[in-house]
Amino acid sequence: DKAARGQRWCLDDFEIGKPLGKGKFGSVYLAREKKSKYIVALKVLDKSQLVRANVEHQLRREIEIQSHLRHPNILRMYGYFYDSKRIYLILEFSPGGELYKQLTKKGKFSERLSAKFISDLAFALDYCHSKHVIHRDIKPENLLVGVNDDIKIADFGWSVHAPTSRRNTLCGTLDYLAPEMVEGREHDKQIDVWSLGVLLYEFLVGNPPFEAENHSATYRRISRIDLRFPRHVPTDAQDLIRRLLVKDPTKRMSLEEVPRHPWVVRNLSS
Numbered sequence: 001d002k003a004a005r006g007q008r009w010c011l012d013d014f015e016i017g018k019p020l021g022k023g024k025f026g027s028v029y030l031a032r033e034k035k036s037k038y039i040v041a042l043k044v045l046d047k048s049q050l051v052r053a054n055v056e057h058q059l060r061r062e063i064e065i066q067s068h069l070r071h072p073n074i075l076r077m078y079g080y081f082y083d084s085k086r087i088y089l090i091l092e093f094s095p096g097g098e099l100y101k102q103l104t105k106k107g108k109f110s111e112r113l114s115a116k117f118i119s120d121l122a123f124a125l126d127y128c129h130s131k132h133v134i135h136r137d138i139k140p141e142n143l144l145v146g147v148n149d150d151i152k153i154a155d156f157g158w159s160v161h162a163p164t165s166r167r168n169t170l171c172g173t174l175d176y177l178a179p180e181m182v183e184g185r186e187h188d189k190q191i192d193v194w195s196l197g198v199l200l201y202e203f204l205v206g207n208p209p210f211e212a213e214n215h216s217a218t219y220r221r222i223s224r225i226d227l228r229f230p231r232h233v234p235t236d237a238q239d240l241i242r243r244l245l246v247k248d249p250t251k252r253m254s255l256e257e258v259p260r261h262p263w264v265v266r267n268l269s270s
């Protein structure tokens with residue numbers, strides 16, 4: 001279709017349906033491409049707001065990254081177009097909607113559903129990392145649910161390519177950066193592994209692990225890895241979460257080990 005031929009899309013190619021969600025600079029609508037009758041989600045962003053917030057470069061990166069990733073657990077971006085006032089992203093429609101709404105409704109997820117989600121996310125993030133893409137913002141608000149409870153990573157508004165040669169222009173010469181900062185890309189990759197640990201805790205317990213009254217209390221709990229489990233969390237699930245929520249990024253479990261962890265194996269096969 002047009003996307004394959006890279007031809008120009010325009011708003012008139014689509015019939016617009018109900019709103020699906022909203023974000024900082026716009027909203028997402030259910031839509032149908034008129035000729036093919038293909039159902040999509042159309043994310044409509046306001047240009048003047050993006051410019052005022054100086055996030056055009058972030059949006060450009062989101063488009064560049066998401067339109068080139070192809071994975072069953074990463075929301076597809078089929079294309080984009082713009083007019084004088086808005087930018088339109090043509091996205092995959094994910095019938096299960098936003099994951100955080102399901103989590104809020106259910107309170108917490110079963111061990112089996114949590115194991116499926118975490119295993120799928122580990123494969124999707126490993127795919128991203130193999131393309132030197134780091135998401136950096138994995139949380140229930142950025143995840144959608146497709147058919148058959150497939151989880152989809154949606155918002156790449158904060159993802160980056162790593163390593164980037166532009167680093168020196170950003171921070172001046174590399175000469176003055178500490179070794180671990182120059183090697184930052186490894187640690188960065190491990191940022192997504194940490195988020196997986198936070199997510200798994202939240203799936204099984206119903207709230208994130210380091211929740212506290214205010215930012216500084218939360219920060220203190222994170223830096224101390226002040227991890228407490230309700231009695232209903234099985235010890236093998238606790239073991240996986242403790243191996244993901246490790247302070248030293250280089251000592252965190254690798255993504256490829258996640259689907260092989262005993263708790264995941266026990267809950268995927270059953």
Ligand SMILES: CCCCNC(=O)c1cccc(NC(=O)CCCCCNc2ncnc3[nH]cnc23)c1
Pocket residue numbers: 020021022023024025026027028041043044045055058059062075091092093094095096097098141142144154155157
């Ligand atoms: C460059 C920074 C951009 C910041 N992002 C925004 O301003 C922004 C604008 C609009 C929406 C959002 N947030 C999002 O698009 C993520 C949450 C909204 C999901 C909407 N629900 C969906 N349900 C089913 N299938 C879909 N396919 C895509 N979305 C859906 C974010």
